[in-house]
Amino acid sequence: xxxxxxxxxxxxxxxxxxxxxxxxxxxxxxxxxxxxxxxxxxxxxxxxxxxxxxxxxxxxxxxxxxxxxxxxxxxxxxxxxxxxxxxxxxxxxxxxxxxxxxxxxxxxxxxxxxxxxxxxxxxxxxxxxxxxxxxxxxxxxxxxxxxxxxxxxxxxxxxxxxxxxxxxxxxxxxxxxxxxxxxxxxxxxxxxxxxxxxxxxxxxxxxxxxxxxxxxxxxxxxxxxxxxxxxxxxxxxxxxxxxxxxxxxxxxxxxxxxxxxxxxxxxxxxxxxxxxxxxxxxxxxxxxxxxxxxxxxxxxxxxxxxxxxxxxxxxxxxxxxxxxxxxxxxxxxxxxxxxxxxxxxxxxxxxxxxxxxxxxxxxxxxxxxxxxxxxxxxxxxxxxxxxxxxxxxxxxxxxxxxxxxxxxxxxxxxxxxxxxxxxxxxxxxxxxxxxxxxxxxxxxxxxxxxxxxxxxxxxxx
Amino acid sequence: xxxxxxxxxxxxxxxxxxxxxxxxxxxxxxxxxxxxxxxxxxxxxxxxxxxxxxxxxxxxxxxxxxxxxxxxxxxxxxxxxxxxxxxxxxxxxxxxxxxxxxxxxxxxxxxxxxxxxxxxxxxxxxxxxxxxxxxxxxxxxxxxxxxxxxxxxxxxxxxxxxxxxxxxxxxxxxxxxxxxxxxxxxxxxxxxxxxxxxxxxxxxxxxxxxxxxxxxxxxxxxxxxxxxxxxxxxxxxxxxxxxxxxxxxxxxxxxxxxxxxxxxxxxxxxxxxxxxxxxxxxxxxxxxxxxxxxxxxxxxxxxxxxxxxxxxxxxxxxxxxxxxxxxxxxxxxxxxxxxxxxxxxxxxxxxxxxxxxxxxxxxxxxxxxxxxxxxxxxxxxxxxxxxxxxxxxxxxxxxxxxxxxxxxxxxxxxxxxxxxxxxxxxxxxxxxxxxxxxxxxxxxxxxxxxxxxxxxxxxxx
Numbered sequence: 001x002x003x004x005x006x007x008x009x010x011x012x013x014x015x016x017x018x019x020x021x022x023x024x025x026x027x028x029x030x031x032x033x034x035x036x037x038x039x040x041x042x043x044x045x046x047x048x049x050x051x052x053x054x055x056x057x058x059x060x061x062x063x064x065x066x067x068x069x070x071x072x073x074x075x076x077x078x079x080x081x082x083x084x085x086x087x088x089x090x091x092x093x094x095x096x097x098x099x100x101x102x103x104x105x106x107x108x109x110x111x112x113x114x115x116x117x118x119x120x121x122x123x124x125x126x127x128x129x130x131x132x133x134x135x136x137x138x139x140x141x142x143x144x145x146x147x148x149x150x151x152x153x154x155x156x157x158x159x160x161x162x163x164x165x166x167x168x169x170x171x172x173x174x175x176x177x178x179x180x181x182x183x184x185x186x187x188x189x190x191x192x193x194x195x196x197x198x199x200x201x202x203x204x205x206x207x208x209x210x211x212x213x214x215x216x217x218x219x220x221x222x223x224x225x226x227x228x229x230x231x232x233x234x235x236x237x238x239x240x241x242x243x244x245x246x247x248x249x250x251x252x253x254x255x256x257x258x259x260x261x262x263x264x265x266x267x268x269x270x271x272x273x274x275x276x277x278x279x280x281x282x283x284x285x286x287x288x289x290x291x292x293x294x295x296x297x298x299x300x301x302x303x304x305x306x307x308x309x310x311x312x313x314x315x316x317x318x319x320x321x322x323x324x325x326x327x328x329x330x331x332x333x334x335x336x337x338x339x340x341x342x343x344x345x346x347x348x349x350x351x352x353x354x355x356x357x358x359x360x361x362x363x364x365x366x367x368x369x370x371x372x373x374x375x376x377x378x379x380x381x382x383x384x385x386x387x388x389x390x391x392x393x394x395x396x397x398x399x400x401x402x403x404x405x406x407x408x409x410x411x412x413x414x415x416x417x418x419x420x421x422x423x424x425x426x427x428x429x430x431x432x433x434x435x436x437x438x439x440x441x442x443x444x445x446x447x448x449x450x451x452x453x454x455x456x457x458x459x460x461x
Numbered sequence: 462x463x464x465x466x467x468x469x470x471x472x473x474x475x476x477x478x479x480x481x482x483x484x485x486x487x488x489x490x491x492x493x494x495x496x497x498x499x500x501x502x503x504x505x506x507x508x509x510x511x512x513x514x515x516x517x518x519x520x521x522x523x524x525x526x527x528x529x530x531x532x533x534x535x536x537x538x539x540x541x542x543x544x545x546x547x548x549x550x551x552x553x554x555x556x557x558x559x560x561x562x563x564x565x566x567x568x569x570x571x572x573x574x575x576x577x578x579x580x581x582x583x584x585x586x587x588x589x590x591x592x593x594x595x596x597x598x599x600x601x602x603x604x605x606x607x608x609x610x611x612x613x614x615x616x617x618x619x620x621x622x623x624x625x626x627x628x629x630x631x632x633x634x635x636x637x638x639x640x641x642x643x644x645x646x647x648x649x650x651x652x653x654x655x656x657x658x659x660x661x662x663x664x665x666x667x668x669x670x671x672x673x674x675x676x677x678x679x680x681x682x683x684x685x686x687x688x689x690x691x692x693x694x695x696x697x698x699x700x701x702x703x704x705x706x707x708x709x710x711x712x713x714x715x716x717x718x719x720x721x722x723x724x725x726x727x728x729x730x731x732x733x734x735x736x737x738x739x740x741x742x743x744x745x746x747x748x749x750x751x752x753x754x755x756x757x758x759x760x761x762x763x764x765x766x767x768x769x770x771x772x773x774x775x776x777x778x779x780x781x782x783x784x785x786x787x788x789x790x791x792x793x794x795x796x797x798x799x800x801x802x803x804x805x806x807x808x809x810x811x812x813x814x815x816x817x818x819x820x821x822x823x824x825x826x827x828x829x830x831x832x833x834x835x836x837x838x839x840x841x842x843x844x845x846x847x848x849x850x851x852x853x854x855x856x857x858x859x860x861x862x863x864x865x866x867x868x869x870x871x872x873x874x875x876x877x878x879x880x881x882x883x884x885x886x887x888x889x890x891x892x893x894x895x896x897x898x899x900x901x902x903x904x905x906x907x908x909x910x911x912x913x914x915x916x917x918x919x920x921x922x
Contacts, residue, residue, distance in 0.1 A: 009920035026920075090782025105596050127779050128836070130809040130829040132745040135566050155820035158778055161811050161832050164824060168812045193820040214782075257922050275792065276737070276771055284593040295783035302787025310737055310787065310795070312773055317619055318588050320895060321551025321675075322756035326763025326771065328891035331736065334771070348591040350622050351629045359616035359654040362905035363625060368591040371622050371903070375589070378898035381913050385894065394921075430789035433846065434781060437839035442832070444823035452842050459470035459487075460855075461718050 002247075003240060003402040004409060006257045007392040010384050011264050011335070017387050022332075024267055029253055029260070035267065039259040042419035043251070046412065054426070056211030057411055060219040061242035061404075066207075067234055070221050073206060074228035077184065081146040084120045085136070086226050087166065088150030089158045091214025092186075093126045094292040095223035095407070096150075100124075101288040102403050103232050119231040120146070128158035133165065142173045148184045150222055152208045154192020157438060163194075186221050213426055215296050218407050233400045240404030248412040258409055261391065262416035268335040268389055269309045277309045278327065281339035282316035282376045285398060289339075290315065293410055300414045302430070303423035317375045324379065328386055336383065336390040339406075340376055343397045344369050463708075464701060464863040465870060467718045468853040471845050472725050472796070478848050483793075485728055490714055490721070496728065500720040503880035504712070507873065515887070517672030518872055521680040522703035522865075527668075528695055531682050534667060535689035538645065542607040545581045546597070547687050548627065549611030550619045552675025553647075554587045555753040556684035556868070557611075561585075562749040563864050564693050580692040581607070589619035594626065603634045609645045611683055613669045615653020618899060647682050674887055676757050679868050694861045701865030709873040719870055722852065723877035729796040729850055730770045738770045739788065742800035743777035743837045746859060750800075751775065754871055761875045763891070764884035778836045785840065789847055797844065797851040800867075801837055804858045805830050 009015045016023035028035040049055035060066070077084075086096055100122055125136055147166050151159045170179045180203055187194040189207035198205035206221035217223065219241055228234045248258035268274040277297060279290045290313035302308035314323055316338070327334055350371070352364030363371065383390050393409075395402045418425030440450040470476045477484035489496040510516035521527070538545075547557055561583055586597055608627050612620045631640045641664055648655040650668035659666035667682035678684065680702055689695045709719035729735040738758065740751045751774035763769035775784055777799070788795055811832070813825030824832065844851050854870075856863045879886030900908040 005921055007916065007921045009917045012920060015914060015917065015920075089779060094783070127745050127776070128829055128833045129743075129745045130805050130807055130833070133829060134807040134809060157824065157832065157836075160821050161824050161829055164811045164814065164821060165809055165829065167814075193815075193818040196818065255922055260922055275794075282590075284588050284590045291783075298784050298787040298791075302784075302791030304790065305793055308787055308791030310771070310773065310791075312771065315588070318550060320892060321760075322555070322752070323759050323763075324895065325889045325891040326759040326769055328894070329765065330759075330763030330769030330771075332766055333736075344591050346591055346595040348595060348626055350625045353625065353628075354654075357654040357657065358906065360621050360625060362900065362903055363618065363622050366622075366903055368589055368594060368622055368626065371618065371899075372589045372591070374902045375618075375895070375899050377913070378902060378911075379895045381898055381911070382895040384914060428786045430786040431781060433789070434785065434836070434840045434843040437842055438832075438836050439823065441835045441839060442823055442827055445819065450839075450842070452838070453476060453845060455468065456470045456476065459473060459476075460466055460468045461716055461721055 003396050004244065004257070004405040005394045006261060007394060008260055008264055010380065011268060011389045011391060016384060016389055022272060022387055023389070024264065024271070029263070031253075035263045036253045038266075038420055039253045039256070039263050039416070042262065042416040043249070043256075043259060045419045046249070046415055049415065053211050055415060056209050057216035057219065058245060060209075060212065061238040061245060061408070066209075066221065067224065067238060070206060070224045071228050071234060073184065073204065074225060077146050078120055078229045079118070081120050082144040083123065083140055084146050084148060084226060084229050085123045085125055085140065086148045086150060087125045087159055087162050088186075088222070089126050089128075089156060090295060091217055092150035092152070092156070092159065092222055093124050094215075094288065094295055095218025096226040097124050097288040098218065098292040099223055099227045099232060099237070099403065100230065102285045102398060103227070103400060104230055120229060122226055122230050125162055128161055133162060137165070137169060142170060142182070146182055146184060148186060148225055149194065150186040151192070151194055152188055152214055152217070154187045154194035154196075157435070160193070184225070186225060215299055216411055216426075218292070219404070236400035237404035240401035241408040244405035244408040245412070248409060258412035258416055261409070261413045262420060264391065265309065265335065265337075265413075266417055266420040272335070272389065274333055274335040274389060275309045276312055276334040278312045278314050278323070278334055278336045279339070280314040280316050280319065280336055281341070282372055283339065283341045283398065284315070286339055286341070287315055289406065296410060296414050299428050300425035301417055301421055301423060303421070307421040307423055316379065317372055320375065320379060327383065327388065332388060334388070336388075338376060338380060338390055338392040340373070340392055340394045341398050342395060464857050465705065465718070465866040466855045467722060468855060469721055469725055471841065472729060472850045472852060477845060477850055483733060483848055484850070485725065485732070490724075492714075496724045497714045499727075499881055500714045500717070500724050500877070503723065503877035504710070504717075504720060506880045507710070507876055510876065514672050516876060517670050518677035518680065519706060521670075521673065522699040522706060522869070527670075527682065528685065528699060531667060531685045532689050532695060534645065534665065535686060538607050539581055539690045540579070542581050543605040544584065544601055545607050545609060545687060545690050546584045546586055546601065547609045547611060548586045548620055548623050549683070550587050550589075550617060551756060552678055553611035553613070553617070553620065553683055554585050555676075555749065555756055556679025557687040558585055558749040559679065559753040560684055560688045560693060560698070560864065561691065563746045563859060564688070564861060565691055581690060583687055583691050586623055589622055594623060598626070598630060603631060603643070607643055607645060609647060609686060610655065611647040612653070612655055613649055613675055613678070613683075615648045615655035615657075618896070621654070645686070647686060676760055677872055677887075679753070680865070697861035698865035701862035702869040705866035705869040706873070709870060719873035719877055722870070722874045723881060725852065726770065726796065726798075726874075727878055727881040733796070733850065735794055735796040735850060736770045737773055737795040739773045739775050739784070739795055739797045740800070741775040741777050741780065741797055742802070743833055744800065744802045744859065745776070747800055747802070748776055750867065757871060757875050760889050761886035762878055762882055762884060764882070768882040768884055777840065778833055781836065781840060788844065788849065793849060795849070797849075799837060799841060799851055799853040801834070801853055801855050802859050803856060
């Protein structure tokens with residue numbers, strides 16, 4: 001069995017019913033079938049993009065030089081600092097968080113210094129929120145903290161603002177020399193303010209390859225540096241990604257997980273009227289992966305009034321007590337992508353006690369692992385019986401190798417889906433207006449102060 | 462100015478454009494207008510539900526006896542324990558989490574025992590996930606831990622399973638007496654396994670009033686006990702809720718925030734084709750409130766193939782780097798509910814340095830608070846210019862009083878929206894099938910083992 005597999009029967013006829021408007025005909029996936037033809041065109045686009053160098057993320061697993069550089073920086077810094085704070089937002093944070101939540105023990109990370117091993121504690125400073133920024137800076141002892149400032153462009157407003165505060169605090173506490181010694185940048189190899197600062201002040205800086213965009217950067221130094229610094233096996237992450245890449249470049253649609261996932265989700269949206277794509281892992285450790293996917297899917301494909309599924313990050317079994325009612329009985333406009341995790345280290349046995357309380361007794365003799373997995377199976381089946389489509393990503397064991405595979409699978413799926421939807425999955429033109437308005441409102445030189453529609457007090461209660 | 466206000470101009474003509482298919486005519490909100498008529502019918506339903514006792518959550522702010530009982534239990538336990546673990550899922554957890562994240566300093570909560578004041582540290586054990594359950598139990602010193610097990614029915618599978626494990630660990634570590642002394646239940650006053658156990662073994666137990674459902678229970682002992690135990694001013698929460706209730710029972714639609722919010726969101730869905738309701742606070746402290754709202758809105762209204770908006774919990778400014786592209790240029794099927802927070806204690810000044818780097822220089826002299834708020838204003842305006850609707854909930858200052866107001870506002874809004882959609886907002890029949898299948902698969906006595914559609918290996922890659 002592969003570390004990551006895809007089960008897609010619950011989207012097909014006759015398993016999900018025989019109405020062609022509600023379930024897909026599997027014949028269309030066969031060689032020469034209509035969905036296969038769509039896939040072949042997308043696969044060709046992926047190969048072209050790889051040849052032309054446009055899809056840099058595909059080659060990250062082979063970049064031994066870059067991986068070694070990250071590991072060396074991590075090793076040299078990791079031993080000197082008890083805390084690593086990653087300062088970045090969106091694509092500069094979500095990948096690293098997804099790795100950390102999946103592979104580090106959260107409670108270990110919160111444990112006291114004495115209880116931890118020799119790796120630094122890891123924090124992410126993501127939002128430009130004064131409350132959480134102030135709270136983190138109060139908590140962290142600056143003398144033992146390394147700040148990894150991550151911005152590909154070197155000009156992200158939130159991250160630059162936090163950099164200004166951090167630099168100021170470091171200078172105050174440790175003097176000019178302290179500033180330099182507690183900073184590490186991850187940014188464009190040539191351009192931008194962070195790169196210029198790095199050169200001027202001899203601040204160490206890792207590169208984000210120019211052909212790797214923010215939301216495709218998890219396997220670049222953006223995601224790898226925090227991973228390597230906290231003891232994650234970066235080689236395994238990359239090896240898992242390389243294995244998955246080989247599977248995602250196969251010509252045979254029915255053996256290509258990215259091909260299947262992309263044509264099926266696209267068809268679910270455009271043919272079965274299911275534009276809401278619910279990504280629902282049954283594992284607390286994959287909560288941040290769901291947010292990472294939400295960015296990847298939403299920002300890559302949301303490009304036209306007629307195109308762009310809505311990704312909804314959920315969590316099993318928790319959201320059975322929140323969203324399941326809507327999934328079962330609300331509008332039939334959703335397809336669920338379950339993520340099922342296999343073997344867990346501690347299944348946690350449920351004692352067979354309380355024979356007098358049937359609500360407790362039937363659980364005894366099972367494990368918590370079994371309960372969670374049974375709930376996933378029951379929810380999948382309940383949706384199927386209601387004619388509601390789903391897919392299941394099966395992760396044999398949640399480790400660096402399978403996680404690397406998931407990242408690669410979902411990234412290739414996204415690029416292929418871009419071809420199906422007829423949009424460029426690599427850009428994000430729609431966010432520019434908000435940035436320009438923000439700069440203008442803050443009085444940035446060269447940016448016109450915007451005319452804002454005045455708040456109308458009449459419409460306030 | 463009220464602690465919580467609603468600005469709704471960005472959904473109306475002519476501010477959002479003059480096309481009636483894309484923006485609502487404000488005349489319809491005037492007395493006798495069509496939306497006012499819809500509101501009056503819903504308001505009557507709320508009043509009826511209050512009179513009949515069906516809407517128990519409305520009267521929680523007046524229940525001084527219950528609030529005192531919670532405070533006494535909190536005071537008597539709080540001084541003996543250094544850790545409070547709330548064990549519950551969905552409505553038994555989300556409200557408490559929303560209070561804790563909004564009002565407690567997250568990093569204070571993670572700080573070492575010495576650094577904290579005299580209130581216990583707070584954890585939520587929500588998911589039946591063996592990884593996170595094992596990690597939490599490894600971290601917590603059982604001798605100083607109180608477990609507040611919360612399940613209204615007393616039979617929630619995930620919570621009962623975790624109870625079995627916790628009881629076993631307590632007995633092992635502390636003996637039979639230890640078990641009793643470290644448990645506190647919150648459950649139905651008369652029925653269910655937890656209530657029976659409480660009586661049999663003299664375990665202290667707080668009541669969830671029978672006319673208060675899980676997702677409407679935040680101002681009952683479910684949410685109040687963890688709040689009171691960690692030093693939140695429960696009286697202020699309830700006072701804020703009572704103030705808001707008075708505003709939400711006003712006859713004049715244009716002075717009734719719940720009336721406006723419910724008719725506008727319902728009309729956005731059914732008339733403007735915006736069924737995706739994005740709840741997007743610009744504050745890390747309101748992240749859990751967004752999840753709480755997601756449950757409230759989704760589970761209350763998702764009842765029919767033709768009815769039920771999809772709630773999407775987001776976070777500003779983080780999701781400007783994730784979902785904003787989709788909101789700006791994707792399908793025009795979303796309305797955003799921004800939550801804007803006013804005065805913050807530490808605005809965090811940005812030093813005016815780096816004159817030679819324009820990407821940094823323009824931020825100097827502002828505060829981080831200003832940056833975040835400017836981004837909210839810019840994003841709202843960018844959406845408006847694109848003809849995309851939004852609403853803004855303005856919170857003058859994020860404290861117990863305004864938070865209580867938000868809870869009440871959103872709960873009344875949900876009940877009114879139930880009337881607009883023609884569904885019962887208080888039940889959740891769609892989750893039953895999954896529960897029955899789970900029980901059957903685990904071999905619960907009296908439950909038929911279900912026939913499951915066999916996994917078809919043919920559809921696995």
